[in-house]
Amino acid sequence: MSAPTSNLWRATSFRIAMAASLLFLAVVIALFALAYRTATQTVERQLLAVSEADARQIARLMSERDYDDIIELTSPRVTDGSPRYLVTDPAGGTVLRSVDMPIRPLGPTFLDSRKTVIADSAGLDGKEGVVGFGIAPRGGGYVFAGRGDAQLRELREALIRALLGAISLTAVIVLGGGWVVAKLVIARIDGFSAAAQRVIDGDLSSRMPSGESADEFMRLARPLNAMLDQLEQSMESLRQISSDIAHDLRTPLARLKQRLEELERTTGSRERTELIATTRRDADHMLEVFASLLRIAQIEAGAARSHFTAVDVSALLSELCQIYEPVAADRGRRLTWSIADGVGVMGDRALLQQLFTNLIENALTHTPQGARVVVSLKPSRSGFKALVEDDGPGIPERDRERVFDRFYRLEKSRTTAGTGLGLALVRAIARAHDLLLEVGDAGPGLKVTVHNRQPSRSSRSPQ
């Protein structure tokens, strides 16, 4: 996806670049205006000063009637630049006339080329204006001394040329720079929208372009990618659940149907009652599976977090052990415990109770007669460490990662009762409480550890 050029004008980055450059241009013009004024005024003042000195000297010489010296003084050899004179004697006769004008101005005078007439032909062009000084001497007559403004005009032109150059250069930089910046930004935004489009099209593994740099795009990319991770994980678990449900509930549903068909054929009332009872148990089992799945989903959605309170884990575990000790004894297992006092955590009491209950029941269910189950709790550096150990057959190492998956059951326990969701629920509860679960070897037997994460909670790995 590349942006057509017409879109460039709509790009925010381009407009920002343009606005900044226009501001820059305005500053350049203002600075030039100031420089222009200062420079021309300085030159004008110099020309006026020279002209006034000339005019005063001529006027003095005229009052002495020293016309020769006037000629001498104004000869091109002596003066510099392109002097212009208009001198008339008291009788009205012209003494010098290298410029003429319709009026006889007095004092500092600026005349542009339209108001002056250049009289002699000493290489002067008629377009020149004059800057000069006019005096009416006391004895009569008129003296005007001035300089052509060619120098001034050149200065002005040079300044304006420089200004125009600067403006065009700025304009090139503005448009070019804005274009480049906008192109770069649009290219990166396009990367984001292309990634988003891929996600929309169903590729949930697609991610926003990211790199090592810490620029603003990366600041945007990181949370977006974290969001996509979460989304992908949710979708994956949703997909997983649907297929799990389909697989795991097909069998009991089929069985249920068979039983009902059988029921239709059965006539004896005792057999019927028995069949109805088993059918009901099947239905109960399925409902239980659904309830567990919903519960896991709800816990994973983090619904419980909003009302976490301080839970006394020591008291909770002591009570559970007291409750389960006779249960274990009835089943021919021995439950012992060693629980440290005063261990607490922020959480939901009912859920934590279920977590430990499931672990204890799991140990009681998947061990042979005469097995020993040990529950222990001790404080640790990051909070607490709770252990449920047994000396049963344990779990092969390659399967340990999967015991917490939904519907995961070891081959040999397929035949025992249960939904295969007990440990999945344990994991969901642990995650909701930011607790870590570890499955290990109790040598022999199974050892499940529940402990707080290390304080660095910034990176919540999906386990």
Next chain:
Amino acid sequence: MKILLAEDDHETAQYVERGLTELGHVVDVASDGRDAFMLAVGEDYDVIVIDRMLPGMDGLSMLRGIRAAGRMTPALFLTALDGVSDRVGGLEAGGDDYLVKPFDFAELAARIDALARRPRTTKAETDLVAGPLRIDLLTRRVTRSGREIDLQPQEYKLLEYLMRHAGRVVTRTMLLEGVWGFHFDPKTSVVETHISRLRSKLDRDCDETAIKTIRGAGYLVGADQ
């Protein structure tokens, strides 16, 4: 007993109504939150059974309204969700108990019974008596026909709960929730084990068991005695 059932699902409503009527209760059914509210405020009921999700006015708001109108009729929530937040929300709105769908009818009947006969005033009791059984709540002394019985803490808690509900059927889930605070169904025979231990202590040298098992429903202490 007069019971109001606020339930919009026709089949569930019929199932519950039929069952309760068979037990001799009078049942009014409202399928809309607003109708149920008007009935609950206008008439005298012993128990109100409310579905959380009702059209017109949801169950929580409805019960808050009923409580705000000064009606303290015991209320039981039926909820399709077994979430912690649902449980807490229901109790905060003034609910006295809750039951997750789908439920056994016997469970609902037992809970309605327990709610209706719950003492409205909490006067300080010092003794619980049920037939030959007696608990002195201050000294935690348990006797059967005057003979003292030594109980473990868990056994004592179980007996106390049963005696507080003397004369009424107590279901397995009611015990799990009421005695041990289990809001889930354990896979092992927790209730059966503890009942059997308690029984063996209570029934020593007696012909009759102190805790009767009601098939398909639960347990009963001190009935018709």
